[in-house]
Amino acid sequence: MNSFFLTTPIYYVNARPHLGHAYSTIVADSVVRFHKMLGDDTFFLTGTDEHGDKIVQAAEKGGRSPQKFVDEISARFQSLWAQLGIANDRFIRTTEPGHKRVVQTFLQRVHDAGDIYFGAFGGHYCYGCERFYTEKELENGLCPQHRTRPEFISEKNYFFRMSKYLPWLKSYVEEHEDFIRPRRYRAEALAMLEAGALEDLCISRPKTRLQWGIELPFDKDYVCYVWFDALINYISALGWPDDQNFARYWPGEHLVAKDILKPHAVFWPAMLKSAGLPVYGHLNVHGYWLVREAKMSKTLGNIIEPVEMSRRFGLSAFRYFLLREMRFGEDARFSEEALVKRINADLSNDLGNLFSRVLSMTAKYFGSRVPEPSVFLQEDEAIAELCLHSLQNFVRLFGGMRFDAALESLWETVRALNKYVDRQTPWMLYKQGDTARLATVMYVLLTAMRKTALCLWPIMPDASRQMLEQLGSPAVGNAPPVTALGEEGISFDGPSPGTIVAAASNLFPRIEMKKDTPQKT
Numbered sequence: 001m002n003s004f005f006l007t008t009p010i011y012y013v014n015a016r017p018h019l020g021h022a023y024s025t026i027v028a029d030s031v032v033r034f035h036k037m038l039g040d041d042t043f044f045l046t047g048t049d050e051h052g053d054k055i056v057q058a059a060e061k062g063g064r065s066p067q068k069f070v071d072e073i074s075a076r077f078q079s080l081w082a083q084l085g086i087a088n089d090r091f092i093r094t095t096e097p098g099h100k101r102v103v104q105t106f107l108q109r110v111h112d113a114g115d116i117y118f119g120a121f122g123g124h125y126c127y128g129c130e131r132f133y134t135e136k137e138l139e140n141g142l143c144p145q146h147r148t149r150p151e152f153i154s155e156k157n158y159f160f161r162m163s164k165y166l167p168w169l170k171s172y173v174e175e176h177e178d179f180i181r182p183r184r185y186r187a188e189a190l191a192m193l194e195a196g197a198l199e200d201l202c203i204s205r206p207k208t209r210l211q212w213g214i215e216l217p218f219d220k221d222y223v224c225y226v227w228f229d230a231l232i233n234y235i236s237a238l239g240w241p242d243d244q245n246f247a248r249y250w251p252g253e254h255l256v257a258k259d260i261l262k263p264h265a266v267f268w269p270a271m272l273k274s275a276g277l278p279v280y281g282h283l284n285v286h287g288y289w290l291v292r293e294a295k296m297s298k299t300l301g302n303i304i305e306p307v308e309m310s311r312r313f314g315l316s317a318f319r320y321f322l323l324r325e326m327r328f329g330e331d332a333r334f335s336e337e338a339l340v341k342r343i344n345a346d347l348s349n350d351l352g353n354l355f356s357r358v359l360s361m362t363a364k365y366f367g368s369r370v371p372e373p374s375v376f377l378q379e380d381e382a383i384a385e386l387c388l389h390s391l392q393n394f395v396r397l398f399g400g401m402r403f404d405a406a407l408e409s410l411w412e413t414v415r416a417l418n419k420y421v422d423r424q425t426p427w428m429l430y431k432q433g434d435t436a437r438l439a440t441v442m443y444v445l446l447t448a449m450r451k452t453a454l455c456l457w458p459i460m461p462d463a464s465r466q467m468l469e470q471l472g473s474p475a476v477g478n479a480p481p482v483t484a485l486g487e488e489g490i491s492f493d494g495p496s497p498g499t500i501v502a503a504a505s506n507l508f509p510r511i512e513m514k515k516d517t518p519q520k521t
């Protein structure tokens, strides 16, 4: 059995969860479910990042203590994931005592390896980014992210000898083509690793300036830099160094948005190498959702509330849209119009219509029992072949994080099945009393529908479960409907003849959009 460990970023709790967080987590959930269907031993981790200046500031603004503040926001994330059908195995919080101990063990190990030194430091500090900028990195003296003037701070701090590991890391990335994927982010990471582009990493903050952090094990006057603490969550959640989960699941896979490429592509592998640990398997990087042509932000007022979307349009439809609409790695546009268009075209018109037609015909012609097929004609063989081929493509493409193409491949079959109904005209066969031919046509349809419904489980577990139950599969609860998805692409066998199927289906009702909804510009 292969093990498969996948993480989302741990989300910074200085603000409410939004569409970007929901996308990362829904993608991760779908990928883990896909691996469950391949029969892998999976572990799915998400959580919250709870230390640093920004948290203290946000807590003060809300008139709370940092602990009370992080408890509240972290709980909000956990309840959001429950509402979005996320089945994580572990939710880690960086304020857990267990995580703090692991960070200290890790720091001590890197210190013992001679990779931490104490030095004087002066730098341009952006409170928004919680990091120092070099003169070179500033744009007209301003933080390139926030367009604000950083404060010049000079103090003594601890440094991680990151530069020592950069030549190794650069050749590692060069030798492992898909270590960072898609390709454009690998290229970006390699550009960061160009000789001399990066300095050692400042990993401490004096307690005189910040107390909300994990104390350094070798100097009680300092706390750990929030990124150094946060990245370690990926192994502290597995109980490193002693727990057997670490041996069982590491190295794992990470999924992140493109704004946090650097800490994951540069800091983290160097940290792991220094601590004598194997690096992760892959870093999978996705783009942004643009709303009215801009990245979502509070100031622009274009924040999309994921729970509201799933309540209004259905969780399955919302999850489907996110995976279908964005090409993984690139930016995509979010709008309610686009969401409704996808629901009506793909889900209601193509998929829902197929289920509703075929089930009501099976009820009418065969008393809702799957009929025994007779001889397959050429057109039946063609559909069977197309269906198996699209299932194989789905497995290959989804496994390679190409969710849009994987779904498009499935929909080729869905659309072909609707055409097959129109061409085979079961209602005519029924009128003519050609029961043998009618039985074959209905059997082909029900079989192909079952294969399609199986593939949809990772993306929309609720709708997939309903479809499979309508097709007479026994209820499986939250377990994957099969644990050898690959084998489903080998033979065209469906629900056994005699199985009782549902008499009707109305999975994705059409949505009528109110016309001329005024748009803020």
Ligand SMILES: [Zn+2]
Pocket (backbone or CB within 6 Å): 126, 127, 128, 129, 130, 143, 144, 145, 146, 147
């Ligand atoms: Zn900044």
